Amino acid sequence: xxxxxxxxxxxxxxxxxxxxxxxxxxxxxxxxxxxxxxxxxxxxxxxxxxxxxxxxxxxxxxxxxxxxxxxxxxxxxxxxxxxxxxxxxxxxxxxxxxxxxxxxxxxxxxxxxxxxxxxxxxxxxxxxxxxxxxxxxxxxxxxxxxxxxxxxxxxxxxxxxxxxxxxxxxxxxxxxxxxxxxxxxxxxxxxxxxxxxxxxxxxxxxxxxxxxxxxxxxxxxxxxxxxxxxxxxxxxxxxxxxxxxxxxxxxxxxxxxxxxxxxxxxxxxxxxxxxxxxxxxxxxxxxxxxxxxxxxxxxxxxxxxxxxxxxxxxxxxxxxxxxxxxxxxxxxxxxxxxxxxxxxxxxxxxxxxxxxxxxxxxxxxxxxxxxxxxxxxxxxxxxxxxxxxxxxxxxxxxxxxxxxxxxxxxx
Numbered sequence: 001x002x003x004x005x006x007x008x009x010x011x012x013x014x015x016x017x018x019x020x021x022x023x024x025x026x027x028x029x030x031x032x033x034x035x036x037x038x039x040x041x042x043x044x045x046x047x048x049x050x051x052x053x054x055x056x057x058x059x060x061x062x063x064x065x066x067x068x069x070x071x072x073x074x075x076x077x078x079x080x081x082x083x084x085x086x087x088x089x090x091x092x093x094x095x096x097x098x099x100x101x102x103x104x105x106x107x108x109x110x111x112x113x114x115x116x117x118x119x120x121x122x123x124x125x126x127x128x129x130x131x132x133x134x135x136x137x138x139x140x141x142x143x144x145x146x147x148x149x150x151x152x153x154x155x156x157x158x159x160x161x162x163x164x165x166x167x168x169x170x171x172x173x174x175x176x177x178x179x180x181x182x183x184x185x186x187x188x189x190x191x192x193x194x195x196x197x198x199x200x201x202x203x204x205x206x207x208x209x210x211x212x213x214x215x216x217x218x219x220x221x222x223x224x225x226x227x228x229x230x231x232x233x234x235x236x237x238x239x240x241x242x243x244x245x246x247x248x249x250x251x252x253x254x255x256x257x258x259x260x261x262x263x264x265x266x267x268x269x270x271x272x273x274x275x276x277x278x279x280x281x282x283x284x285x286x287x288x289x290x291x292x293x294x295x296x297x298x299x300x301x302x303x304x305x306x307x308x309x310x311x312x313x314x315x316x317x318x319x320x321x322x323x324x325x326x327x328x329x330x331x332x333x334x335x336x337x338x339x340x341x342x343x344x345x346x347x348x349x350x351x352x353x354x355x356x357x358x359x360x361x362x363x364x365x366x367x368x369x370x371x372x373x374x375x376x377x378x379x380x381x382x383x384x385x386x387x388x389x390x391x392x393x394x395x396x397x398x399x400x401x402x403x404x405x406x407x408x409x410x411x
Contacts, residue, residue, distance in 0.1 A: 024104040039356070052072075078376045078379050080376075095124055100129075101127060133206075146209070177211075246306075255281045272291065338350050
């Protein structure tokens with residue numbers, strides 16, 4: 001199998017030598033493929049002439065969407081017009097030597113484009129073909145567009161989030177998308193492992209519906225005889241949560257007996273620690289209207305940072321920070337979670353480095369998300385296309401005119 005050549009100096013990752021064709025857009029599919037790139041896979045992001053829609057999302061960065069940069073690191077950027085026969089032919093040629101192909105088209109689209117699993121399997125029986133959809137491959141909603149917040153609303157996440165305030169609320173941060181991305185990377189890796197034993201690829205289905213329900217496995221239980229209105233939320237309530245302090249806000253959790261005892265002692269409420277009315281999580285939740293005012297009055301005596309330092313390891317807690325504070329947080333720095341990137345349009349920026357750590361196969365250093373079509377000519381040349389053939393595809397509009405590529409994409 002052909003694999004896009006890496007520099008000989010690169011440190012191998014767990015998936016070094018695996019080539020992934022990423023036809024996805026938005027967040028779930030692209031980030032799932034980024035996780036594979038974190039493991040050392042060569043990920044070729046194939047976009048239509050207009051680019052991934054996420055590139056157009058609002059951003060305070062003038063040259064590129066912040067969300068696009070964050071979800072597409074360590075990929076080679078290619079533009080192909082798959083609606084032209086010549087563009088489809090290029091993709092099929094790339095697929096002949098690919099290990100994985102990932103798309104997030106609705107189930108009816110791949111066959112119409114000529115890139116359905118049966119066709120690709122016929123030219124490459126070893127390919128792992130991953131289809132990410134909103135609702136799965138069957139059922140009445142299979143061809144409906146699925147998005148993170150649509151699935152949140154459908155599956156009860158918004159109802160649980162708004163509990164206690166009377167109105168459903170969105171959980172921001174694309175949590176369903178990012179969990180689906182993790183399922184995608186997990187599924188593809190498992191399929192590749194199975195292929196190494198059997199020699200055969202397979203079709204893999206991942207959906208946002210699966211993701212949204214899997215995230216709620218602790219809630220998604222309905223015992224025989226239970227009513228519809230049984231409480232399913234896992235929040236312990238009462239003491240656990242965000243509280244105002246003398247300066248800033250503090251999240252704390254004190255569900256176990258020793259954490260509860262330490263919280264009471266350190267806040268000057270030692271008399272509550274052994275009160276039989278408050279000696280279990282359930283009792284403290286039931287008596288929150290009595291405990292919380294006393295706790296909050298005590299917390300007003302110090303700032304959130306001071307309480308965080310005072311509680312230390314004795315009470316799980318954290319000053320409620322902005323994400324900007326995390327770039328230089330000592331724990332983040334110690335874990336080496338931030339990398340510096342150079343992007344042709346944006347310039348220098350900092351972002352997340354690999355999300356996993358391996359002792360034997362740490363993988364190559366991450367690099368910036370690609371500009372639209374940045375590596376098209378380079379990728380095609382690596383798959384046997386001559387300069388004249390590449391020029392012909394440009395003239396047809398199948399691939400875009402290319403800017404000069406910087407040397408060394410994995411420096």
